[in-house]
Amino acid sequence: MPWEKNFNIDDALEKAMGIFWSRGYEATSMQDLVHGMGLNRGSIYDTFESKRALFIAALKRYDRKCRHAWLCDLENTHPPRKAIRRLFDEWLEVISHDSSRRGCFLTNTALEVAAHDDEIGAIVAASQKETEKFFYRVIKAGQKTGEIAPDLHAKDISRALLAALIGLLVLARSRPERALMRSIADGAMAQLR
Amino acid sequence: MPWEKNFNIDDALEKAMGIFWSRGYEATSMQDLVHGMGLNRGSIYDTFESKRALFIAALKRYDRKCRHAWLCDLENTHPPRKAIRRLFDEWLEVISHDSSRRGCFLTNTALEVAAHDDEIGAIVAASQKETEKFFYRVIKAGQKTGEIAPDLHAKDISRALLAALIGLLVLARSRPERALMRSIADGAMAQLR
């Protein structure tokens, strides 16, 4: 039918996400996107407005489908301490199998664009806040079940874990050495004592 | 004299460093550099070869004059625990007075270019390794003087501190909230118990 696009918008966005994720915003050209998404220039502009709007859509998709969905799953299907342990362990696994060193799309964006673009900055900041809150909720839950020492200041620890996680994700791009990253994950977990 | 440049190369490099630092590599155009360095295009190319070579020179300058010199000073003029405390505290001070949110040039570069450019990646990785070693040496020294518990695994802690510091420097660009950053600094210090 001529009034239905003959490509799947969500598939296209998924591809765009992958391209921006590994190359960043500035270093990705529309030519890269045309080639990587398998669409024509016009179709991309018709569907996504502009490069920046496409980037924002891709970033939001990552935040929703990768970060948020994953954290929800961890929180719902594991006991508190194990949820945090798995968060770090699964990142370690992903990083050590990712030869292209793409790291975390949101964290990459935090440094490349967030400081210069308020709208994108707000998305990144909100995502980081939610991750901090994930840690906070899980720590509180762990303190109720007795898995985590009740005298720990949940707010401070959740922030320390967030910083450790982000540090890990930066090092994943510049020094993806398994031993280094394992030390960091272990160090983060040790703060839950 | 015609065989002496009538501008100071080091001053020019300092200015270039500031521009790349706050805008990043890709988002900085030669036009920005011409304007910001106060030099003509030709003079820049004559002196620094290319945009990429200028960026590398600026990055090395930052590593030497900012990171390395500062860590040496901290290590030499303060007792171990206080050296680390001051490292975090002084970053906090810098960050909270930096309205342009430039963060740390090396950390910004780690995410923007290091993963795609081997030469730049090597500079960033080396700098991160040296910072890790700084922590390691200071922790070891602190264990000798008794300021830091001798049963702590210095290597793991130094890596945990590196991750916390980098996490802090990322958040400085996306969520420069004083309370958040203080929590992280305190959390890092708490690991030295």
Add this chain to the structure above:
DNA sequence: CTCAGTTTTGAATGATTGTTCAAGACTATC
């Protein structure tokens, strides 16, 4: 005062940037 050697200058290079748009392809409805 001329010459040699270097720097400075700004215009011009071709390539690539993000974006637009008119023409062509398509199909459900009449």
Add this chain to the structure above:
DNA sequence: GATAGTCTTGAACAATCATTCAAAACTGAG
């Protein structure tokens, strides 16, 4: 089978990109 309405296509847009280069400006040496 003609019409209407949407999507696809690829060429073309002006702007900007990093880079080059020949001419002008300069100054110490002869």
